[in-house]
Amino acid sequence: MIWTEEQVRALVTDAGTLKRGLDLAKPPKWSNLGQTDSAAWGECAGSGSKPYQVGIDLTEPAFKCSCPSRVFPCKHGAGLLLLLARQTGLFTGATPPPWLAEWLEKRQQTQSKKAAPAPAAKAPAPETAIPSSADPANAAEPESAALVSEARLQRMQRGASELLVWLQDLISAGLAQTENQPRTFWENQAARLVDDQLPGLAAVLRELATLRYASLDWPERLLARLGELYLLVRAFLRLEQLPAELQQDVLQLVGINLKKEDIQAQQPPVADTWLVVGQVTKEEERLLSRRTWLWGQHTNRYAFVLEFSFGGQAFATALVPTGTYKGDLAFYPSACPLRAVSTGAWAFSGTRPQARPGGSSVQDLLDAYATALSQLPWLREWPVTLNGVVPQFGPNEQPILYHPTEGLQLPLRCDPELAWQLLAISGGYPLTVFGEWNGRAFFPISYWSAPVTATTAVSV
Numbered sequence: 001m002i003w004t005e006e007q008v009r010a011l012v013t014d015a016g017t018l019k020r021g022l023d024l025a026k027p028p029k030w031s032n033l034g035q036t037d038s039a040a041w042g043e044c045a046g047s048g049s050k051p052y053q054v055g056i057d058l059t060e061p062a063f064k065c066s067c068p069s070r071v072f073p074c075k076h077g078a079g080l081l082l083l084l085a086r087q088t089g090l091f092t093g094a095t096p097p098p099w100l101a102e103w104l105e106k107r108q109q110t111q112s113k114k115a116a117p118a119p120a121a122k123a124p125a126p127e128t129a130i131p132s133s134a135d136p137a138n139a140a141e142p143e144s145a146a147l148v149s150e151a152r153l154q155r156m157q158r159g160a161s162e163l164l165v166w167l168q169d170l171i172s173a174g175l176a177q178t179e180n181q182p183r184t185f186w187e188n189q190a191a192r193l194v195d196d197q198l199p200g201l202a203a204v205l206r207e208l209a210t211l212r213y214a215s216l217d218w219p220e221r222l223l224a225r226l227g228e229l230y231l232l233v234r235a236f237l238r239l240e241q242l243p244a245e246l247q248q249d250v251l252q253l254v255g256i257n258l259k260k261e262d263i264q265a266q267q268p269p270v271a272d273t274w275l276v277v278g279q280v281t282k283e284e285e286r287l288l289s290r291r292t293w294l295w296g297q298h299t300n301r302y303a304f305v306l307e308f309s310f311g312g313q314a315f316a317t318a319l320v321p322t323g324t325y326k327g328d329l330a331f332y333p334s335a336c337p338l339r340a341v342s343t344g345a346w347a348f349s350g351t352r353p354q355a356r357p358g359g360s361s362v363q364d365l366l367d368a369y370a371t372a373l374s375q376l377p378w379l380r381e382w383p384v385t386l387n388g389v390v391p392q393f394g395p396n397e398q399p400i401l402y403h404p405t406e407g408l409q410l411p412l413r414c415d416p417e418l419a420w421q422l423l424a425i426s427g428g429y430p431l432t433v434f435g436e437w438n439g440r441a442f443f444p445i446s447y448w449s450a451p452v453t454a455t456t457a458v459s460v
Contacts, residue, residue, distance in 0.1 A: 034093020
């Protein structure tokens with residue numbers, strides 16, 4: 001099992017831990033290094049008389065250290081894995097020490113218990129659910145519907161009705177009127193939506209406030225987003241007339257959160273060997289969000305797992321770039337299901353840097369996105385792997401991906417550094433690129449070139 005430094009960096013979410021781990025990833029600081037196919041270990045010199053005992057279960061991976069830190073991985077675990085990625089030849093020991101063997105055995109027993117089948121339990125339904133259509137074909141199943149109390153539903157519908165009138169007045173007055181409006185014009189309406197328990201709609205309004213003068217085409221973008229918001233509000237007010245799966249999308253978009261445990265218990269699992277094709281990490285204050293894109297090697301299906309980390313804590317699932325995992329995913333109910341959550345234990349099968357999804361042409365992407373958009377009008381990120389595209393700079397230094405065979409191009413939405421990196425890696429020759437298309441521009445996340453493979457984990 002070969003590890004790269006990039007994969008280790010993706011695992012260590014806390015910048016301070018990573019920095020200290022890099023300082024410790026030096027051979028003189030370690031002794032009794034060893035590894036097997038599933039584990040690595042070593043002893044790191046500290047300030048005390050006894051070195052810290054550090055072990056890694058490479059099958060997940062998971063970390064063990066005798067230091068008092070409550071952060072996992074700690075700086076010693078990060079340093080050991082970085083050293084393994086850089087100089088695997090130093091790990092000459094072949095037999096795990098007793099303290100590590102005991103820990104690995106306990107982990108194996110725990111994983112076996114988790115993998116044991118359990119009787120299916122039906123989640124109890126709240127007293128009152130969102131009304132559904134009288135037609136059984138359009139009625140949301142109780143097990144999968146986002147259920148709320150009647151009182152909250154009435155409050156949400158009242159807030160949505162008021163927003164509908166506000167939007168109609170805004171469009172009637174014309175977008176030019178928004179130029180003279182202070183930020184409180186948007187914020188006050190967003191605050192009312194939060195009070196009406198519609199945080200999803202409030203978030204959209206706050207986003208709209210940032211579009212003014214953000215680009216030369218801001219009136220066009222603002223009008224398009226207002227149209228999407230208007231459609232969403234109308235859909236929510238006529239929820240019972242929508243197909244069951246689209247009802248779920250609308251409920252989640254306006255601010256109804258589905259519990260992960262309910263998804264795991266109620267949605268059918270999809271078994272596969274899942275390849276991590278890319279990760280996007282965003283930071284807001286001290287909260288990290290990570291969207292990990294997976295591709296099923298047998299189902300040929302994309303999925304993303306969304307996780308959060310606060311204060312530098314590790315993400316709940318240790319997913320490394322180019323890693324493969326055998327296990328089940330349960331998809332959130334949707335007219336175009338992409339978001340998923342793992343069910344049960346996953347078996348880490350190592351990394352496959354050369355593996356990639358089957359690629360598409362630019363025209364294939366546009367056709368697939370149009371079909372998906374017809375099913376879910378509020379679709380934001382559509383995953384795709386593009387074959388044979390050449391990074392270039394177009395007019396006004398706009399970075400693009402050009403498909404020489406088709407003669408088609410896509411604008412890129414990324415920082416100049418990544419655009420130049422793609423250009424340098426390609427050397428003017430075609431690349432295979434995985435990323436997200438939002439209907440306006442392509443966001444590159446991972447890329448491959450022959451014979452060298454490069455994969456990025458993007459932070460925003």
